[in-house]
Amino acid sequence: MPVPDDRRQKPKTTVDAKIPGAYEGETVTRRRFMTASAHTAGGIATAAFTLPALGMAFGPVFEKEPERWEAVGPSEDFPDDTYIPRTITLSPGIGEVGKSTVYVRKYNAKLDSEVKDEYNDFVAISSRCMHLGCPVRYVEASERFICPCHGGVYDIEGKVADGPPVRPLDRFYTRVRNGIVEVGPRYSLNSELRRFSPRDPGQPIDGIGQYAYPSRPSIRKLPGT
């Protein structure tokens, strides 16, 4: 049995429906118009407090962190065959929590495979393990960085030697101002020590990894490096 189509019986305009006060060409009844207006007003009012609140929560994802340079000592402090640990501040204003260890040594042409430029007269290696972010320490006797959590091991250049880490240890840009070594923003490296915008631990950047784990607006490598 075919279902009767109600819509055909319905008058098209308010004049056809003989609604009091109807005028020529009016297709939306005033009741419908009022209902829609009230719902729209309610929707706008809800959006007016929800959207700014969500913006507040998601804002930091799109906000660029300020670029910071921090002095770590005179250039003669750092040999070119081993690392000197220094403490730098990653997040200011929160005390010990915002600090991190960075391992610094002079660039060594015989040892280093990273392309030499103005930002790596000194090599500053982050102590953040590239497996899941635990702090690694440099063991001089074996010339290895070792992570206590899940057994990640890196060689003297920070390249993965063993264990679960997915890429070499991050580095920081360095520069020398008036004989003082300064440590700047962080950058990440693929297994050939090519520079990438910083990625979080656990995110490989070789091959498809660099697209599967895109760089973020909140932190980028320095332009042109």
Add this chain to the structure above:
Amino acid sequence: MAKLPTTSGPRSRRERVETDETPAMAPERNKLQESGVATIDWLDERTSLSAGARWMMFRRIPKGTNWFYTLGSATMFAFLSQTVTGVFLAMYYDPSATRAYESVRYLTNEVFLGEFVRGMHKWGSTVMVILIFLHMARTFFFGAYKYPRELNWVIGVVLLILTLMMSFTGYLLPFDQRSFWATTVGVAINGTGPLVGPYLSDFMRAGPEFGATTLARFYAIHMLLLPGIIAAMIGAHLYLVARLGTTAPPWIRAESDPELREDSK
């Protein structure tokens, strides 16, 4: 003004009870009872709450219902315990990176019963996760997720995820070495999701590094956002339980209507 008609059933039953009273105590007890009854009636006349309570509590349940069916309620009571202890822990807790650890130390060592209430919250969280999994296993093995209860299974899974999010955000709050590094690792694990992972990590930390507002963000999610959603979801879960009823255990065979049995012969 005309009074609303009162329901007759329970009213008449209460009046019957009043008849067998010892004469000496009768007036005082009557008065006391009358005032209680009057209060309930006043509320009920305006809200019909008793009908809702009867609908929720006096349900027909299938033959074979056993102790396994209490796991859901047990999970809900674990949540209630977390809510109550959490509200009072919040009176002493300070979600600032420089003062959080000290405030937790103070509430644990100095506040009267502070260690006990914090212990309830800490161990209660583990209990809740265990109970929610047992409840899920009961539902699964009894086949209670099948038609028409699929939506309730889905809501239950959402509640499970929300509970695990509570565990994750709560773990950071004591702000000792263990909770800081566990959260660092946890956020990194979140970041390993392709495409969205990196942005999700930035959202959780409020930036590329663990910063000044990260702890406050975890605290707000832990004590305001998630409990609200969980409470609402529990409401929906319970409504569907009451509306659809519970299932019999799989070992109970359905009894067919004797009349129908005769028909089939």
